[in-house]
Amino acid sequence: MDNNYAKEMAHFIKEYDQFIRPYNDAIKLVKIRLEALDSDYGQLHRHNPIHQIIHRVKSLDSIIKKLALRGYPTQIEYAKEYLTDIAGVRVITYYQQDVYEVVRALKSCLDVVKESDYIRNPKESGYRSYHMIVVVPVHYLKGVEYYPVELQIRTLTMDCWASIEHQLHYKTLKDEFYGEISKKFQQYSEELNMISLKMEAIYTQQNSRLPMPTEFKEDA
Numbered sequence: 597m598d599n600n601y602a603k604e605m606a607h608f609i610k611e612y613d614q615f616i617r618p619y620n621d622a623i624k625l626v627k628i629r630l631e632a633l634d635s636d637y638g639q640l641h642r643h644n645p646i647h648q649i650i651h652r653v654k655s656l657d658s659i660i661k662k663l664a665l666r667g668y669p670t671q672i673e674y675a676k677e678y679l680t681d682i683a684g685v686r687v688i689t690y691y692q693q694d695v696y697e698v699v700r701a702l703k704s705c706l707d708v709v710k711e712s713d714y715i716r717n718p719k720e721s722g723y724r725s726y727h728m729i730v731v732v733p734v735h736y737l738k739g740v741e742y743y744p745v746e747l748q749i750r751t752l753t754m755d756c757w758a759s760i761e762h763q764l765h766y767k768t769l770k771d772e773f774y775g776e777i778s779k780k781f782q783q784y785s786e787e788l789n790m791i792s793l794k795m796e797a798i799y800t801q802q803n804s805r806l807p808m809p810t811e812f813k814e815d816a
Contacts, residue, residue, distance in 0.1 A: 608672075612656040615672050619683040622732040622743040623651045626685050626706075633701045643803065645694030647752055650686040654679075680710070680729050681746040688755050691796040695726050695749050702747070706730040709744065715754075721778065722785025723758060725750040753792040757785050 627649055634646040654662070656672070659682065663670045668678045675682060689695050692715060702708070710729040718724045726749040731742045750758070761781050 608656065611672055612659075615675070616653050616682070618734045618736075618741060618743050619653050619745075621734050622745050623653070623683050623685060625732050625734070626730070626745050626747070627651065629702070629705055630685075630687060630698070633698065637697065641803075643690075645689050645691070645697055646687060647690055648688040650688070652684050654682045654684075676743075680744040683743065683745045685745055685747050686755075687747060687749045689749065689751050691799060692751055692792065693796065693800075695751060698749050699726055699728065702728065702730060706732065715750075718785065720782075721761070722782040723761070724754045724785065724789065725758065751792055753788045757781075757788050 630646060630649055634644050638644040659672060659675050659679065660670050662679060663674060666678065668674050687698055689698060695715060699711075708728055708730050710727075712727040715724050715726055728747040728749070729744050730747060732745055733740050733742055764777070764781075
């Protein structure tokens with residue numbers, strides 16, 4: 597019995613490793629685009645908009661649970677057809693204007709199949725972020741296949757709020773969290789957003805005073 601279980605688990609792990617490989621490759625391609633964008637923007641504007649890039653792929657257990665939750669067959673081969681968030685990339689920027697610069701740049705080089713702007717239209721909880729699902733061409737010897745990558749693009753303050761809210765959500769009794777604590781988090785989201793915008797205004801004001809890089813100055 598134990599031997600059969602071990603063989604079955606080894607088979608599942610091997611199947612998962614093969615299944616997840618192109619998603620990892622799709623993430624690498626998105627990261628290359630983002631890093632190039634950040635470098636190029638820095639050369640042109642003396643400001644690197646991206647503070648951090650975080651990525652992950654769903655574990656086998658998470659994939660199976662999500663398929664079951666949505667009522668789909670729980671074999672891993674169904675995941676590519678039904679799940680679009682197997683590969684995920686989070687882009688953390690300094691300012692809100694940076695979020696929209698990243699979004700604009702990604703739209704110019706990748707196919708966007710879905711997007712949700714939770715910055716201009718925050719969720720009721722106070723959550724703010726820009727979500728996109730892009731389709732990435734992954735090239736292999738056998739040909740090209742397309743894989744979805746979910747992107748969450750948010751500022752440092754938005755990420756701070758989301759991280760603490762998520763941690764407290766799972767450390768607090770459900771009834772308590774959705775009561776007074778939830779109202780406080782909505783308030784803190786607004787306050788953090790206002791602080792972020794004030795800091796961004798300082799950046800914009802100071803940045804306007806900086807001379808253009810020599811190589812981009814107009815001829816006198």
